Amino acid sequence: xxxxxxxxxxxxxxxxxxxxxxxxxxxxxxxxxxxxxxxxxxxxxxxxxxxxxxxxxxxxxxxxxxxxxxxxxxxxxxxxxxxxxxxxxxxxxxxxxxxxxxxxxxxxxxxxxxxxxxxxxxxxxxxxxxxxxxxxxxxxxxxxxxxxxxxxxxxxxxxxxxxxxxxxxxxxxxxxxxxxxxxxxxxxxxxxxxxxxxxxxxxxxxxxxxxxxxxxxxxxxxxxxxxxxxxxxxxxxxxxxxxxxxxxxxxxxxxxxxxxxxxxxxxxxxxxxxxxxxxxxxxxxxxxxxxxxxxxxxxxxxxxxxxxxxxxxxxxxxxxxxxxxxxxxxxxxxxxxxxxxxxxxxxxxxxxxxxxxxxxxxxxxxxxxxxxxxxxxxxxxxxxxxxxxxxxxxxxxxxxxxxxxxxxxxxxxxxxxxxxxxxxxxxxxxxxxxxxxxxxxxxxxxx
DNA sequence: AGCACA
Numbered sequence: 001x002x003x004x005x006x007x008x009x010x011x012x013x014x015x016x017x018x019x020x021x022x023x024x025x026x027x028x029x030x031x032x033x034x035x036x037x038x039x040x041x042x043x044x045x046x047x048x049x050x051x052x053x054x055x056x057x058x059x060x061x062x063x064x065x066x067x068x069x070x071x072x073x074x075x076x077x078x079x080x081x082x083x084x085x086x087x088x089x090x091x092x093x094x095x096x097x098x099x100x101x102x103x104x105x106x107x108x109x110x111x112x113x114x115x116x117x118x119x120x121x122x123x124x125x126x127x128x129x130x131x132x133x134x135x136x137x138x139x140x141x142x143x144x145x146x147x148x149x150x151x152x153x154x155x156x157x158x159x160x161x162x163x164x165x166x167x168x169x170x171x172x173x174x175x176x177x178x179x180x181x182x183x184x185x186x187x188x189x190x191x192x193x194x195x196x197x198x199x200x201x202x203x204x205x206x207x208x209x210x211x212x213x214x215x216x217x218x219x220x221x222x223x224x225x226x227x228x229x230x231x232x233x234x235x236x237x238x239x240x241x242x243x244x245x246x247x248x249x250x251x252x253x254x255x256x257x258x259x260x261x262x263x264x265x266x267x268x269x270x271x272x273x274x275x276x277x278x279x280x281x282x283x284x285x286x287x288x289x290x291x292x293x294x295x296x297x298x299x300x301x302x303x304x305x306x307x308x309x310x311x312x313x314x315x316x317x318x319x320x321x322x323x324x325x326x327x328x329x330x331x332x333x334x335x336x337x338x339x340x341x342x343x344x345x346x347x348x349x350x351x352x353x354x355x356x357x358x359x360x361x362x363x364x365x366x367x368x369x370x371x372x373x374x375x376x377x378x379x380x381x382x383x384x385x386x387x388x389x390x391x392x393x394x395x396x397x398x399x400x401x402x403x404x405x406x407x408x409x410x411x412x413x414x415x416x417x418x419x420x421x422x423x424x425x426x427x428x429x430x431x432x433x434x435x436x437x438x439x440x441x442x443x444x445x446x447x
Numbered sequence: 448a449g450c451a452c453a
Contacts, residue, residue, distance in 0.1 A: 021450050051451050059451070095450060102452050 014093035018065045020072065021094040023057045025049070026087045033084050034060050041074065042067020046099040055173070061099045068093065109194030111164045115154045117176075119188040122152040127210055129180050130154055132298055133190075137170065138163035142200040144209040157200050168192045180302070215292060244293045245321035246300055248286045254313040259333055262286055265308060265316075270295030274326040276335040289326050296320070 022034070031047045038044040043063040051057040062068045072091060075081065081088040113134075117125050127143055134140050134156045142157040158164040172192040181188065202211035206220035246266075250257050259275055266272045266288045274289040290296045300318045308314035328337040 019450095023448055023450085048451065052449090054448095057448090057450070090448060092449080100452070 014095060016065060016069055016072075017093045017095070017097050018062045018068045019094035019096055019099055020060050020062075020068055021057065021092050022060065022082075023052070023090050024087065025056045025058055025089050026085045027056065029056070029058060029084055034058055037082060037084060037089075038062065038067075038071060041071035046101065048099050048101060059094055059099050109161055109165055109168065110196065110198055111158045111161050112195040112197040112200065113156045113158070113164050113168055114193045114195040115156055116150055116191040117152045117154070117188050118191060119186055121181075121185040122188050123147065124182065124185055125152070125176060125188050127154070127207060128297060128301055129176065130156065131210065131212070132180065132302055133171065133176060134158075134167055135298070137167035139212070141213050142202050142209070142211045144200050144202060146208070155195050155197060155200055157197070164194070168194070179306075212294065215294075240320055241322075242293045242297055243320040243322065243324060244291065244296045245287055245289045245323045245326065246296050247319050247321040248288060249280070249317045250284045250286075250308075251315040251317060252307075252313055253284055254311075255309050257284060257308060257314050259336055261308065262288065263336075263338070265303065266290075266299055269299035269302065271338075273339050274328050274335075274337050276326050276328060278334070287321055287323060287326055289323070 020038075029049050031049055034047040034049060035044045038060045041062070044060050045063045046061040047058065049058040051059065062071070072093065075091055082091055083089065115130070115134075117123075117130075127145055130143055130145070131140055134143075138158050140156060140158060143154055145152065145154040147153070156164075156167070158167065171190050174190055176188045176190065178185070178187075200209075200211075202209045202214075202217065204220035205211065205217050206222060208220075211217050248262070259277060262275055262277070263272055266275075270290050270292075272288060273291055275286055277284065277286040279285070288296075288299075290299065300320070303316050304318045306316055308316065326337075328335050331337060331340075
């Protein structure tokens, strides 16, 4: 009960320990990088990274106290500070004598995440946006949202604990990208823990809960309008009638937008059944058909207003078509029916929506050089390598991040493994893995 | 930029 602490929080001189405390580490510093850093001074027997509120602290434990002392004294007198990925890291003896790697209940989670959305406008975050965000890591089975004293919360159910954990690791503490939110909204931060639930009970599709595994689940009466359509948005706003077919018009088409390009872009959100392209009013338009309305809604939300290429080129404008099933007479470079057999089948995602057919895209024909992945790479005209990163992901699963930049291009990308990305501050968190990119990643990692 | 984990 004493309010006077006898120990200062940080002592100026720490007594030596074979455990060193590191801080100011770059984002997502790996265990390997820590071992690399300590190796010249002795045997690193244990590490712990992603420590602290910013996850930028770590511990390394040497086999022997002298090795820790060697490292500290080396950097105490060195003109070159200790660095990881070019970032200065600060070292000191830990106030503990060994690293405790407790796998606590918070670490061994289940397949359901408890997500708290923080921020003044948190309750304005739509369930569709949450779905989009979490779908970047794998198939989202169900979402329920509710308000508690803790604020606006959601339970997000994945197939398995691994997927849930990857989503948690990537998203905990992050802000929802502003481009996914209505313009006036302030930052919305995700705080994620594991839920004890394993299977959520969702009775209706509504603005508060969704079951993406059951296309036949009734829509909540509150979300149905007089025409019997599911047309009430989150905040009760009227939406245009949704459809499984999107009408895309492409503005500022400096670069060729081909059928394949459209297929790749729209396949990121679900299997594309049919595409028909045509010219209208001197511009290019296309109809893109998904098997279900939900997928079209997610795709529309994610892609609307975005540019296929950096620099404001090939900006997409999407609306719902009144069609529900396109009639494709012939497969050519302007129209295609991907549901007809004898195309490559490579959709490892379980067919959760029942009638959902397998996606029919294959990897691009040519592998593209790694150099084209760098962040300042500009797509060149008539060059399909603008999408090379997607092909690369598909074929290897290498983690790339897409960077929606100032122009909100979807496809400014960089190789996370070899580059800090296009942000200036090495400590800054990278942009969201764009849904387009990560949905493919999740397709890739399932088998 | 300053010590994990319940």
